[in-house]
Amino acid sequence: MTAFKTLDDLTNLAGKRVLLRVDLNVPVKDGKVTDTTRVERVAPTIMELSGKGARVILLAHFGRPKGKVVPSMSLESIAGVVENVLDHRVHFAADCIGEIAGKAVDAMVDGDILLLENTRFHEGEESNDPDFAAALARNGDIFVNDAFSAAHRAHASTEGLAHHLPAYAGRTMQAELTALEQGLGNPVRPVVAIVGGAKVSTKIDLLKNLVKRVDALVIGGGMANTFLAARGINVGKSLCEHDLASTAREIETEAKVAGCALVLPVDGVVAREFKAGADNETVDVDAIPADAMMLDVGPKSIEAINAWITKADTLVWNGPLGAFEIPPFDAATVSAAQHAARRTEEGLLVSVAGGGDTVSALNHAGVAEDFTYVSTAGGAFLEWMEGKPLPGIDVLKV
Ligand code: 3PG
Numbered sequence: 001m002t003a004f005k006t007l008d009d010l011t012n013l014a015g016k017r018v019l020l021r022v023d024l025n026v027p028v029k030d031g032k033v034t035d036t037t038r039v040e041r042v043a044p045t046i047m048e049l050s051g052k053g054a055r056v057i058l059l060a061h062f063g064r065p066k067g068k069v070v071p072s073m074s075l076e077s078i079a080g081v082v083e084n085v086l087d088h089r090v091h092f093a094a095d096c097i098g099e100i101a102g103k104a105v106d107a108m109v110d111g112d113i114l115l116l117e118n119t120r121f122h123e124g125e126e127s128n129d130p131d132f133a134a135a136l137a138r139n140g141d142i143f144v145n146d147a148f149s150a151a152h153r154a155h156a157s158t159e160g161l162a163h164h165l166p167a168y169a170g171r172t173m174q175a176e177l178t179a180l181e182q183g184l185g186n187p188v189r190p191v192v193a194i195v196g197g198a199k200v201s202t203k204i205d206l207l208k209n210l211v212k213r214v215d216a217l218v219i220g221g222g223m224a225n226t227f228l229a230a231r232g233i234n235v236g237k238s239l240c241e242h243d244l245a246s247t248a249r250e251i252e253t254e255a256k257v258a259g260c261a262l263v264l265p266v267d268g269v270v271a272r273e274f275k276a277g278a279d280n281e282t283v284d285v286d287a288i289p290a291d292a293m294m295l296d297v298g299p300k301s302i303e304a305i306n307a308w309i310t311k312a313d314t315l316v317w318n319g320p321l322g323a324f325e326i327p328p329f330d331a332a333t334v335s336a337a338q339h340a341a342r343r344t345e346e347g348l349l350v351s352v353a354g355g356g357d358t359v360s361a362l363n364h365a366g367v368a369e370d371f372t373y374v375s376t377a378g379g380a381f382l383e384w385m386e387g388k389p390l391p392g393i394d395v396l397k398v
C-alpha cells in the first residue's frame with residue numbers, strides 16, 4: 001500500500017499549531033443538525049492532537065456558498081455541536097484567514113481547539129488559489145487532513161495546503177485509507193460488489209471500473225431494471241432508464257470479458273404505488289405486470305445474493321437493493337446487510353460500505369456498526385469506487 005504520514009510520525013506536538021481539515025458538512029433540518037456522525041468520526045483526531053498539547057485549528061467547509069459569505073452557511077452554530085461531541089471547549093473565529101483568524105490563533109494556548117469560519121466563504125478555496133492556501137498556512141506549522149469525504153475536491157484546504165506545510169493523514173483518514181485498500185486496492189478474493197440505487201446514469205464509471213476489479217457484481221435497486229430491460233425484459237412501470245440500454249449491454253459485455261459474474265435479480269416484489277405498506281406481490285422478473293413497478297428484489301434473488309456474500313472474502317457495497325425507506329420493500333437490503341454483518345462478525349468477510357443512502361440503509365438494518373468499515377463519504381467514496389485519483393489523498397502520499 002502507498003505510504004502516508006500519520007500522527008504516529010509526529011513527535012513533540014506541544015505548542016505546535018496544527019491546521020486540521022475536517023468534514024463538518026453535517027445534515028441540517030430546520031436549523032438543527034440531524035446527524036453528528038461526521039463530527040464523531042473526527043473527534044479522536046482532534047482529541048489526540050489536543051491531548052498532546054497541540055493548538056488545534058479546525059478548517060472546514062459547510063454547504064456550497066460559492067466564494068461568498070452566506071450567513072446561513074456559517075460554521076459558528078456548528079462550533080457548539082463540535083463542543084458537545086468533544087466535551088471540550090471549541091473557540092470560533094469569524095474568518096479563516098487574515099487578521100480575525102490570526103488574532104484568534106495567537107490567543108490559543110496548548111491544547112486549545114479553534115474552529116475557523118467556512119473556508120468556502122473565500123473564492124480561493126474552490127479555485128485552489130496558492131495565495132489563499134498561503135494565507136491559510138500562515139496560521140499553522142503542520143497540516144493534518146482528516147476529511148476523506150472532501151478528498152475528491154482539489155481545494156486549497158484539502159490539497160493546496162499540503163504544498164505549504166508538512167502534511168499528515170489524521171486517524172479517520174488513516175482508517176478510511178486502510179479500509180479502502182482492503183476493499184478494492186489489494187483485496188482478498190473473491191471480491192463481491194453490491195451496487196444499488198436508482199440510476200445507472202450516475203454510476204456508469206463506477207460499474208465499468210468494478211467489472212474489471214471484482215469477481216461478482218450484484219446489481220439491485222432501480223438500476224437493475226435498466227439492465228433487465230436491456231436484456232429485453234418488460235419491467236412494466238418500474239424506474240428504468242431505457243435510453244441507457246446500450247450502456248447496460250456494454251457493461252454486461254465488459255463483465256463477461258473480465259470474467260466478472262453479473263448478478264441481476266431473477267424475481268422482484270412489485271407494487272402499483274410507491275408507498276410504505278403498498279399492496280404487493282412477488283413475481284419472476286419476466287412476469288412483471290405492465291402496470292406494476294419493482295420496488296425490491298425478491299426472495300430467490302436474495303438467496304442468490306446472500307450465497308455470493310457467503311462465497312466472498314471481501315464485499316464492497318454502495319446503494320440499497322430496494323426502496324428500503326418504505327417497508328416492506330426494505331427486505332432484501334436488510335437481509336443482505338444482516339448476512340454480511342454476520343459473516344464479518346464471524347471473521348469470514350471484510351465488508352466495506354459507503355456513499356449516499358448506503359449508510360442510512362445499513363443503519364436501518366441495524367448493522368452499520370458491524371461492518372468492517374462504513375464510510376460517511378458520498379462523492380469521495382463513489383470516485384474512489386470509480387478508480388479515480390483523489391487529489392486530497394494523492395498529496396498526502398510520501
Ligand atoms: C460531502 O458532503 O459529500 C462533502 O462534505 C463534500 O461536499 P461537496 O460535495 O459540497 O464538495
Ligand code: MG
Binds near residue numbers: 379
Ligand atoms: Mg456531497
